[in-house]
Amino acid sequence: MGSGSAQHRNHINLFREALGQSPDLIIREMKISNTVPAAILYMDGLVDVQSLHDFVIKPLMSVKFKDLNVVLPSKQNLLELLVEEVLGAGEMEISGNSEELIKHLLSGNAILLLEEKRDCIRIKVAGLEERNVTEPLTQSVVRGPMEAFTENSQTNIALIRRKIKDPNLWLESSSIGNVTQTKVSILYISSIASDKVLNEVRARLKKINIDGILESGYIEEFIQDKTYTPFPTVYNSERPDTIAAGLLEGRVAIVVDGTPFVLLVPGLFIHFFQSSEDYAQRSDISSLIRLMRYLAFCIALFAPSLYIAITTFHQEMLPTSLLINLASQREGVPFPAFIEALLMEVTYEILREAGVRMPRTVGQAVSIVGTLVIGQAAVQAGIISAVMVIIVSITAISSYVMPSGSMSISVRMLRFIFMGLAASFGIFGILIGIFGLIFHLCNLSSFGIPYMSPLAPFIAQDQKDTLFRLPWPRLLTRPLLVNKKNIKRQKQVK
Numbered sequence: 001m002g003s004g005s006a007q008h009r010n011h012i013n014l015f016r017e018a019l020g021q022s023p024d025l026i027i028r029e030m031k032i033s034n035t036v037p038a039a040i041l042y043m044d045g046l047v048d049v050q051s052l053h054d055f056v057i058k059p060l061m062s063v064k065f066k067d068l069n070v071v072l073p074s075k076q077n078l079l080e081l082l083v084e085e086v087l088g089a090g091e092m093e094i095s096g097n098s099e100e101l102i103k104h105l106l107s108g109n110a111i112l113l114l115e116e117k118r119d120c121i122r123i124k125v126a127g128l129e130e131r132n133v134t135e136p137l138t139q140s141v142v143r144g145p146m147e148a149f150t151e152n153s154q155t156n157i158a159l160i161r162r163k164i165k166d167p168n169l170w171l172e173s174s175s176i177g178n179v180t181q182t183k184v185s186i187l188y189i190s191s192i193a194s195d196k197v198l199n200e201v202r203a204r205l206k207k208i209n210i211d212g213i214l215e216s217g218y219i220e221e222f223i224q225d226k227t228y229t230p231f232p233t234v235y236n237s238e239r240p241d242t243i244a245a246g247l248l249e250g251r252v253a254i255v256v257d258g259t260p261f262v263l264l265v266p267g268l269f270i271h272f273f274q275s276s277e278d279y280a281q282r283s284d285i286s287s288l289i290r291l292m293r294y295l296a297f298c299i300a301l302f303a304p305s306l307y308i309a310i311t312t313f314h315q316e317m318l319p320t321s322l323l324i325n326l327a328s329q330r331e332g333v334p335f336p337a338f339i340e341a342l343l344m345e346v347t348y349e350i351l352r353e354a355g356v357r358m359p360r361t362v363g364q365a366v367s368i369v370g371t372l373v374i375g376q377a378a379v380q381a382g383i384i385s386a387v388m389v390i391i392v393s394i395t396a397i398s399s400y401v402m403p404s405g406s407m408s409i410s411v412r413m414l415r416f417i418f419m420g421l422a423a424s425f426g427i428f429g430i431l432i433g434i435f436g437l438i439f440h441l442c443n444l445s446s447f448g449i450p451y452m453s454p455l456a457p458f459i460a461q462d463q464k465d466t467l468f469r470l471p472w473p474r475l476l477t478r479p480l481l482v483n484k485k486n487i488k489r490q491k492q493v494k
Helices: 002-018 049-062 075-086 098-105 153-163 195-207 216-223 240-248 269-273 283-312 320-329 337-357 360-380 386-399 405-425 427-443 460-464
Strands: 025-032 036-043 092-095 109-114 120-124 169-176 182-189 235-237 252-256 262-265
Touching: 002 025, 002 036, 002 098, 002 109, 025 049, 036 049, 036 098, 049 075, 049 109, 049 120, 075 092, 075 109, 075 120, 098 109, 098 120, 153 169, 153 182, 153 240, 153 252, 169 195, 182 195, 182 240, 195 216, 195 252, 216 235, 216 252, 216 262, 235 240, 240 252, 240 262, 269 283, 269 405, 283 337, 283 386, 283 405, 283 427, 320 386, 337 360, 337 386, 337 405, 360 386, 386 405, 405 427
Parallel strands: none
Antiparallel strands: 025 036, 036 109, 092 120, 109 120, 169 182, 182 252, 235 262, 252 262
């Protein structure tokens, strides 16, 4: 008994030393049936203490082997007996791998050690406090589901499964991050998803070798096709209905534990202009709103550069009365149009970023008041013209029309490039920038799918849900380039 107790103590000390004698490692020692020494190890704050007491500690303290109609079992069979007839937890596993057990311990599992036994029982009793399911903060809609993902990947997967009740919705999980051991899961509908895209997702995730994954943005940068592009090629959303709709089209979802933003691949250009609300409204309303988004994209990208080009090089394009009015406004402005626009754009970007970082109670008020006060004061001081305030304002408002924040950020970056081209070469410079932008977009891909499809290459069958959205009875097929395994979405009603 003495040597067994020493071995038992050494086994416990192995976990203590692996965790650096951390005080939040709780060790509860006991004797099963007043005979077999045992110990339960768990991390304080990571387990549901009530469940641990009700389903693990209480059954172990009260069990009598005679009540199970067995004598004291051998050491080989005791673990199986406890799992099958004594413990009441939902998920348990017998393992002798110390490294794996420590990972499970840090993930909210309890470990049951027995004397003279190298194998242990891993018991899942995780109970970490988490945020409840609330409304989306960044992708709000007028009509549609009002629920968003949380930081718990299990909750997020459950939200998706609640919308897609199909046994073909398969899940694959792995741990990424040598230090953080972050749980990363991929979801796909096996009867719909492209095997080529799915295999590419698996291969790219497997290549990731980094110390820590703290947000899905880490994964996004590792798996995107091209790093040096302002355009996002991996879609992200905090809305379960958006991810479910993507899965039904044949895309693959990537759920990262610890973040409410789920990734969806492949992410194409048109995907960033579509909103879940488009499919909850009537098709004519949705088509009009979608066209307005594309118009807002052009305004946010080209409005300042067109103003600079016309007022600097192409004044003859303006009506005489408007030209005289603009000239009178700019009479006291000491800067050229490009510097004027650059000052206003940079000032607005600073105010917008400050509004995001400030405390929520004062951030919005400071950003709005700061913009109005600075704009009005700058006009009265003669630093900028009044029309420039209008141009910057409509540009800023248009950038918020796009449903995806990733695409909005891309427009904000490219806007400065077009402003420089307009200041240097006028409209000719803008045209050069547009041609270069089109070539760049057509050269991009997302997991082997052309980024601009179904516009380039042009696929007539997929135009039913691109610039316009046809009524649901006409949306018979899924996107062809994304899905080739199961094309039919619904049967045609005659």
